[in-house]
Structure formats: C-alpha cells, structure tokens
Amino acid sequence: MCRVIVFAGTTEGRKLSAFLEERQIPAMICVATEYGESVLEEYAQLEVHRGRMDQEDMRKLFEEKRPEVVIDATHPYAVEVTKNIRTACEKGGRTYIRVVRKSEEYKKYGKNIYVDSAAEAARYLSGTAGNIFLTTGSKELGAFTEIPDYEERVYARVLPAPEIISVCAKLGIRGKHVICMQGPFSEALNEAMFAQCHAAYVVTKESGTAGGFREKEQAAEQLGIPLVIIGRPKKEEGLSLEQCKEMLEKQFQKETDGRTKEMRNQSEKGRRRRVSLVGIGMGSAETMTGEASRICREADLLIGAKRMTEAVRQEGQQIFCAYRAEEILEYIKEHPQYENVAVVLSGDVGFFSGAKDFLGHVKEQEENLEVRVIPGISSLVYFCAKLHVPWEKVKAISAHGREEGLVSGVREHPMVFALAGGKNQIAELCKRLTAYGFGDCEIAVGERLSYPEERIFQGNVREFCELETDSLAVFLIWNRRAERREVVCGIPDEQFCRGKVPMTKEEVRSISISKLRLWKDAVIYDVGAGTGSVAVEMALQAPDGVVYAVEKNEEAVALLGENRVAFAVDHLKIVHGKAPEALENLPAPTHVFLGGSSGNLKEILDIVRKKNKAVRVVINAITLETVTEALTYLKEQEISGAEVVSVQTARAREVGRYHMMTGQNPVYVISFGGERQEG
Structure with a gap:
C-alpha cells in the first residue's frame, strides 16, 4: 500500500x-x-x-x-x-x-542582469567576452551552445552523475570545463571556484534559499563579477x-494508529528524536565532510555557538545559540517539535570538544534521544597538513583556560600543538616559554584556518612575544632539544638551587615520592616545601597535574621560584604562607607531602582530609615528637593500612686515599590513604 x-x-x-x-x-x-x-x-x-x-x-x-x-x-x-x-x-x-x-528579493548587488530564459541569457552572453561559469544545471546546457566559442568560454557546474557527464560531452563541454559536485556551496567555495575559472560572468537561476542563490550572489559581488539571473518562469x-x-x-494521524500524536507528545515509548553531534571542521563549508554537510542541511534545528551555527545555517533554518550541555538538552526537551537536531561543534568531536560533556549529560538524564556522533576535520590535522608535518607524534594540548601545561609539554615533546583563545594569548604564552628558556624554539601560528583570510606564519618563540592574532588561532612548537627524561625520581642534590635552606636529600626524596604513588594528573600539596626539591620532582612526575608548594620562609620562597624556572615546571604553584591557613582556598588535593608542619600536623591533616577523605599522604618526620604525633593521629582517626619506614642513609666522602662513610640523620617516612575516586 x-x-x-x-x-x-x-x-x-x-x-x-x-x-x-x-x-x-x-x-x-x-x-x-x-x-x-x-x-x-x-x-x-x-x-x-x-x-x-x-x-x-x-x-x-x-x-x-x-x-x-x-x-x-x-x-x-x-x-x-x-x-x-x-x-x-x-x-x-x-x-x-x-x-x-x-x-527572495535580491536587490543589493548592482551588477545583477535579469533575463527570462536560458536562451535569452545565451543571446546576451554572445555579445560579451570572457569565461562564463554556469550553475543552471544540465537541462539548460544546450541553450548555451549558441554562444560563439562556447567550448572554451563555458564552465559548467553539474551534479556528479554519469548520465549528466555524458550529456556535457555530447554538447562539446569536456575536461576541465565540467565541474561535477553536489552542493550546498558556501560563499567561500563559490568565490574560489569563480576565481579559479577566471569567470567574467556567472549564470544562475533565481533558485531561492534552498538553491544557494544568496551564496552565489555574494561570491560574485566579492569578485565584482556580473551575475546573469534567469528569473522564475512564473509565480507558483x-x-x-x-x-x-x-x-x-x-491527514495521516488516524491511519497510522496514533503514531503521529505519540511522536508529537514525545511519549517515553514513542519514537526517539534524533540528535547529531556534528564536527564541522574549522568553520568553512569546504572542510566539512559530506555526511556533516548533509546532516546540517536536513536538520530541523541547529544548535551551537554563534560562529558554528552561522557557518552551516541555511536561510530560514531554525537556530539556538548555546554551548553548555545542560542548556542544550533543556532546550531540546522543551521544544519537541524539532525531531532532527544537529548540535554543531568546532573541529572534530573527539578533540577538546563539547561532545564529551554532552554525551555524559545525555546518559545521566536518560533522555529519549537517539544520539549520533559525526566526526570532523580537527584543526590539528588541517594545520599539520598545511605545514607538511605528520601529526602522529605531535603532543596536542589546549591552552584554553590552562596555560601551565604548555611549558611541560614543550619540555618533554619535540612537537606540541595547542589551541589558543583571544588575540593576545599566543604572545603571553611565548613570553612564558621564553622565561622558561624556550625562546629559541621554532613556532608556526595559524589563524582563521580554512577561511579565505587564513594566515600562517613562522619564526622563533621570542619573536612572537608581542604578536596579536585573530581569536581563532592555533600554533605548533618544535623543541629540537626535548628531554628524554628518566622515568624514576632522584635528581642529584647539586642540581638544585639551595642556598642555606634545608633540603630533603636525594635518597629520602626518592623513597618518599615512591610512597606517594602519584598520578600524571594529580593535584598535590607540598607543605613545608623548602627549596622545592620534592615539589620539582613531583611536578616532573605529574606533568598533567598541578603542585602547590606551601612555604612560609621568604628565602625558601625565592629558591622555589628559581628551581621552578630551572626545571621548567610552570605547573608548580608557589603559595607563600603558613599551613593550615594557606591551604584554605586551594583545590582539593589527591596527594599531600608533609615535609614540615611547624607543630600543626593535626590541623593540616584535618583540613586536607576534609577536602578529600581519600587523599594519599606521605609524612617525613625527623623528630620522635613528630612521629608520635603522626601515629597518635592515625590511631584516633582509625586509619588502617598505614606504613612506617625508617630510612637512614650514608654517603662516602674521600679522606686522603680512603673513602669514609658519613651517616645522615634517620628519617621516618609515614604513608597512608590514597584510594582513587571514580570519575
């Protein structure tokens, strides 16, 4: 039926x-x-x-x-x-x-030429010179064979179907004069194609919004090319x-056994509405995949940031500008009339994209939605292709809202790619890199990628410290001297700036950090940081995390700053103050190293365990009083599974032609906690 x-x-x-x-x-x-x-x-x-x-x-x-x-x-x-x-x-x-x-009425462009038919357009063009770009489709091609030298002058854009290509060939329009493509065509793509063919005239039908008339007219205007418009045959x-x-x-509500009504009411047992998370590339229509273009074109509703929705929107298409997952889902829920929704996202859905957040919220809310994820071309892939650089070994980070990871990335990786935000951010990042000793590294900056005004320029990092870019910018940094860092801790003591401030010795430092069981993305407190030897080593072990070095002594704070720069660990944050007060406004830690408590051990442990009950703690105790205080706390709080290790080391020193061992003070390493939390 x-x-x-x-x-x-x-x-x-x-x-x-x-x-x-x-x-x-x-x-x-x-x-x-x-x-x-x-x-x-x-x-x-x-x-x-x-x-x-x-x-x-x-x-x-x-x-x-x-x-x-x-x-x-x-x-x-x-x-x-x-x-x-x-x-x-x-x-x-x-x-x-x-x-x-x-x-629609298009009266803005002064070079529009209106004719009633393809035959009249051909007669008009017969009296002109220059190339002609036809966008009228294959059915009208025959009329344009009346133009003198049409085989050389006419370029026809037609659908990529074998029978249409055959029609073109029979009419004498062959080779580079036949452009087989399926729209929609953006203004930028139209402009590029008109320019590539050196078009002196563009011929189009007044095909309305769905036919892409506006984009053709705007492209012709940008190039100053007359637009020959075949008006509609009649008012329909x-x-x-x-x-x-x-x-x-x-009409079919009853015949379909109430399915339509059920769909409209969004019954929980009814048809699931379709939501597509679409990666649209950098922004121009030319870098969208065919699937992404089709989904956006067919969507009842487009949702996304303003730049993204404007890049793909067709005239008359409904849009809602938003980028927060909660806001998007709420809007979809409140507007059941939209059954095919496209959420447009910059670049690729798997590369620093809002798709992850959206998918998490959909799962939590169990919306009656069929969610599809459509990949796109990321700025990393596009930019590396422009630079002729394989991207497989590039370390990719985002500089949006977190600049600290860049220095660690450049220190450890030969190539680092980052997304920037704001016209001055790359300059600020270059200043930071220069301060940490990476001013001679090479850098390539790309802005407005994929757009007609795209720019790519290269130089050294220190040369770009005053650079002002478009807000849509990315960069790639080459560090030819990237470290092949040892995977174990134990930096020799003499490599640290130490002055007269006490420092945790190399052997004790190695054992203590090992007992911490750090994660790469850990949030760490170093309380009583001293020169920062432990803080620096922890920062190197947790390149994706952050270390808060808390120290009350001014001389030690200065040494902390020197060692942070010397080892290029900008994710080491110096907190000048006394614990526990200095810990109040810090984010919850995953790991805490206590090298000195100034008699406030209980108060410090109380506050860090209040912030995170499962925090991993390692205490270095030299005096028996501190050991007693720590063990008493463990007993009072009923903390099980704690370890207590007594460490005593000795180092050889030369005395004449002999080597004599010099003993160090014993240190008690007390560790407990550390259950990793889900999520």
Missing part, C-alpha cells in the same frame, strides 16, 4: 522523504536519476522509483499505487514535469500538492515545506 507519492530530486524532496520515513507513512519517492536514488538509500522503508516519466507514465503509476496524496517537490524550473504531474493527478482524481520554495502557488509536513501529519 502506498499512501503518498513524492516527486523529489530537491532538498525539499529529501526532507519530505526523511519525514515520511520517520512517521512510518507508506510512500513512494520518484527521482529521475541514479544519483537522486543514491541519496535516498538510507530510507529503507520507502519505495523508490527511478527514471523519467511522461504524463501517461505518471497516470499509470497513480492507477497502480492509488496514492491519497501526490506531492510535487521538484525544482522550480522543472516546468514541464510539474505540468505533467498536475495533469496526471487531475485525470486520475488524485490530490495534488505543490511544495514551493521561498523566493502551493505549500511551504513546513506547511506540507503539517498537512501530512494531520
């Missing part, structure tokens, strides 16, 4: 096909070409008829299928086809619905796409 027949081959036809498939309304979709059939392959429940039909063929089809409604969603210029469909419906007593496009009457959907929904 076939309730609806749709004559498609247009954007409106594809959207109606998706609508009928989702509503499970039995329908047949008629297209003229193999290409038209291929774009409907995903609609498994619809019957597809391929091939051109005359009026009699249509009448026989209607008699066989007996549809209740015949919808004409063919191109505005398919005058003969529309006439045949209407007449066949009248003869067979079928309900005929014409879907019409919104036709009919329903808009949305009106047609409403009509179908009302």
